[in-house]
Amino acid sequence: MVPALRKIPSVLTDLHATVTACQNVIFAEIPEKLRNLGKPVVIDPDGRILEPVSLMKANDTVMGAVRRATEADGTAAAELRKLTAEAQGFAQTADDQRRTWESMQTVPAAGAPPGDVKRWWDGLTDRQRETLLFLRTEQIGSLDGVPVEWRDRANRMQLPGEMERIREDIARMTEQQATRNTHGSMAGVPFIKQEEIEKLKQKLAGLEAVLSRLNKPVDPTAPQAHLLKISTDGAGKAIVAMGNPDTATNVATFVPGTGAGLNLIGTDMNRADKMAEAASVYGQSPSTAVIAWTGYDAPQEIFPGGASKDSYADNARADLDRFQDGLRATHQGTPSHNTLIGHSYGSTVIGHAARDGSLAVDNMVFVGSPGVGVDHVRDLHLDGVPPDQMSQRVHATTALHDIIRTTPPGLHSAQPIWQHFGAHVFESNPGTNSVTGFSTEAHSEYWNKQNRSLENMGRIIAGQPTK
Template sequence: MGRITRSLVTAVMVTAVVAGTAGWASGTAQKPVTGPPPGTAAWRAAGLPDPERTDPGGIARFFAGLGPEEWQRLVRTHPTVVGNLDGAPLELRYAANARTAPGLHPGARVLAYDSRGRGQTVLVYGDLATAERVAVLVPGSDVDSGRMDSLTRKATALRGATGGRTAVVAWAGYTTPLGVGVDAAAGDLAEAGAARLTRFAEGLRAAGVRPEPSLFCHSYGSVVCGLAAQGLKAKDLVVFGSPGMRAENAAALRTTARVWAAKDPTDWIDRVPYVSVGGYGHGTDPTAPGFGARVVPAGDAAGHDGYFAPGTSSLRAFAAIAEGDVR
């Protein structure tokens, strides 16, 4: 096949990928938020540990060497850093974000709030410090600090379905695509999100959260989880409404977590071509028999966003996975 022919075939397949997610024009290009938290320059100038060069374990050791008065001084003087510093004590992060995060989220505490870009927010339902089970929800497109409703509904539904026994984290901690255009068909935002998700999980462990989390990854969030899988210490990796995980099969994820997948027959994601060409598309359908994931029943989850609806088989299965009630 000549170069011109190959280029033409690639162009046709890429167009099919994006057309399958409703077309080029329906999304707006996004630049991922990366790097250390806002306020880091002043934090560094004070001689405090560099958030870019210090891993979450090092951050935890730094705070362990301070007394309560110094902790509170850092919350007062550097709230935007402390509130987003993976590895810092949970209670200090909550206190710092109470100073900076706008709005109220009933029943939740703010574990991270980054005002850059469209805003990134991480909410906690329950007590991470004492919970025996932890679930982390990773959303897909169109979620940011100003648009958390869909994610918080899922988080509260899962917590309720576990009888309040599982602490649930609503992790809107990366720059999501807007709409279903080129960003949603590409992997750039997912790669940036995967790095942030991996560090976040490391920060939970460093801060004393003992249970390995079960991750529930929706739509484009499953691409994030697929790219992060190898570096995550997780009990379960559950994807639903997934366009693919940028992996040929579950073994290619190189994870010790149990891999689960759900897709409702009415979910429009099923019209997305499961291909990967020229950096676009996310590969194999995780619910396909050859992928190797454990399939979660989802026949009564209406559409793309109905997997956590009350009374659905998918919500019951998700709760059982989070609680460790399935083998």
């Protein structure tokens, strides 16, 4: 047996012993304290419970046991990753271990220039890369400038753990909610809103949708997907590429708007798939990758303090700019034709990024936009494109009945379909109508089959003229 594998049973034994001890603490503490809930309590003038004091201590004891079990789980997971790497033949010799240790100390920080990251990555041996994949999984998975296939492997390794953590949170909060409902505040557990549990369930559904798309068999309508980022913080973030941006001739990044997060990642991946297919069917693209980029904290509502504010776009612009630089840094062979597409508030995000920086893309597309932070295309910046040519590189469409047309003028500066803005405006179907002449349905119908907007987006992605 490989020496590293011999160490695995002891790691698991230690973990089992710690978790079992923590379980025993919890099982011994909870039933006894719940049996005492019927006893009288004394509350002082400040509202503090004086009796039974032991009930409050029980909560601290249980939480301490949970923390110890969680820490033990994390320690064991790290040790198992290390032993697995050794068992696969990585970092076996003292010299290999030294070089791997040195590479671990020089992993570029989050936000490092993608060109620098790529040069660092190119300087590593395959053994160092594989070891870093196991020992610095989260860092490797999120670094712009690391090739797509390596990021995909790193993030796939994290996905099951993220899903299990959410399941555990749902189970824990559901149990706390039931205990609180049965015994009231004397149960010593915090009040849990059903809304919080539902949000976790939506996150889990999003993670399951990502896993399903990653495992979907490849066919003409569904290229191999690659996971470039995953996070359950806030509303959740995910970056999923339909196809391989490092090898595709045409690459597009799709930025969704208000409400974006893990709860809607299934919809965003589906739209990316449709645009990739449209590029092939209508634009004769030889190979295409379309990326669903939910890589920012999107506003979850319009008012108050949601999509009406610029802050979400301002906070996302640097990450989006760096991501585009990363696509250029890792692409193999002839430079790809790159397009950046923003829908709704996502158009505001890409507009702010192009206003305040210079994006490494060939074209921009604004779909159903409330405004993009500037009043004219010449105030946007794309690498290597002079201001007088921007009107040929910036495209926009808004359905006739899209409710976004009612956005107050100037909320996010000019709407890009306005004539004075100077963009190339392409056609969409009118969309669902209503008694007011506008509808929310029309705001989401740009990717419906037979919608001229989908055909035209496919043509733009493939570098072909619109109809």
